[in-house]
Amino acid sequence: MIDFLVLxxxxxxxxxxxxLFAAVGELVVExxxxxNLGVEGMMLIGAVVGFGVTMTTGSAVLGIGSAALAGxxxxxxxxxxxLTLMANQVATGLALTIFGIGLxxxxxxxxxxxxxxxxxxxxxxxxxxxxxxxxxxxxYDAMVYLSVALTLAVGWFLKRTHAGMVxxxxxxxxxxxxxxxxxxxxxxxxxxxxxxxxxxxGGAFLSLSVTPMWAENMTSGRGWIALALVVFGSWRxxxxxxxxxxxxxxxxxxxHAQGSGGLGFGLPGxxxxxxxxxxxxxxxxxxxxxxxxxxxxxxxxxGQPFRPSV
Numbered sequence: 001m002i003d004f005l006v007l008x009x010x011x012x013x014x015x016x017x018x019x020l021f022a023a024v025g026e027l028v029v030e031x032x033x034x035x036n037l038g039v040e041g042m043m044l045i046g047a048v049v050g051f052g053v054t055m056t057t058g059s060a061v062l063g064i065g066s067a068a069l070a071g072x073x074x075x076x077x078x079x080x081x082x083l084t085l086m087a088n089q090v091a092t093g094l095a096l097t098i099f100g101i102g103l104x105x106x107x108x109x110x111x112x113x114x115x116x117x118x119x120x121x122x123x124x125x126x127x128x129x130x131x132x133x134x135x136x137x138x139x140y141d142a143m144v145y146l147s148v149a150l151t152l153a154v155g156w157f158l159k160r161t162h163a164g165m166v167x168x169x170x171x172x173x174x175x176x177x178x179x180x181x182x183x184x185x186x187x188x189x190x191x192x193x194x195x196x197x198x199x200x201x202g203g204a205f206l207s208l209s210v211t212p213m214w215a216e217n218m219t220s221g222r223g224w225i226a227l228a229l230v231v232f233g234s235w236r237x238x239x240x241x242x243x244x245x246x247x248x249x250x251x252x253x254x255x256h257a258q259g260s261g262g263l264g265f266g267l268p269g270x271x272x273x274x275x276x277x278x279x280x281x282x283x284x285x286x287x288x289x290x291x292x293x294x295x296x297x298x299x300x301x302x303g304q305p306f307r308p309s310v
């Protein structure tokens with residue numbers, strides 16, 4: 001029984017990791033006052049580029065780095081459109097997702113169905129083989145630990161550093177930040193690029209670790225769930241981390257429900273496939289309508305364009 005519970009916990013961590021990458025990146029973007037709804041598209045670009053580079057070069061490090069760069073490149077397109085050309089952020093983000101879906105399918109056409117070896121697991125002699133703690137803490141690949149480390153780093157950056165304070169100030173009042181000399185547009189560009197790189201890493205984790213192969217639209221809506229996680233986490237990295245593991249648990253529950261024939265309820269498998277998305281809608285509805293909605297305040301300038309007056 002203990003081994004089964006450990007197996008479930010490990011599966012939850014793996015299922016949560018791509019959403020955690022993307023959600024923490026989007027959190028930084030939104031704390032700067034920019035709303036980028038193109039997370040799903042950037043994840044797909046990261047997935048296909050990471051897979052393609054790893055397959056052709058044999059280097060997972062190059063693949064992961066390329067995935068981050070590809071996500072950042074797509075985010076740069078978004079940044080130019082909304083920060084320089086003042087396009088509508090919502091419409092541009094949605095267009096970016098559609099563009100990413102199509103572009104990833106085009107790039108990955110020659111890679112469909114070609115498996116590769118997944119990322120190697122951490123193996124510390126004497127520790128990784130410990131009962132319970134070994135598989136629970138020391139048998140993941142490097143990207144799982146990277147996702148947690150980056151989440152902690154973002155939390156420290158936002159709360160403890162001057163640059164993090166400037167980023168938060170830009171997101172709360174761009175005009176005030178500009179009036180005291182902070183480069184609002186530059187800060188928003190850097191935040192947008194970071195968010196794109198993180199989404200690319202989330203996609204690379206899917207194609208290099210979760211299912212080491214490429215398939216069209218393999219993110220299956222995880223980018224949208226990542227956007228919801230930012231709201232669920234009330235724009236705080238620690239809460240986003242918790243939320244990612246909760247939604248990872250819902251995803252695993254869905255898989256087990258399908259595998260066990262609907263938990264005896266005789267429901268079609270598609271009902272359980274909807275579980276993570278139904279959970280997303282339910283959480284967002286509760287957050288928006290409940291008496292605690294005041295605790296989930298978005299950055300004051302989120303989604304508002306900014307043009308320097310001087």
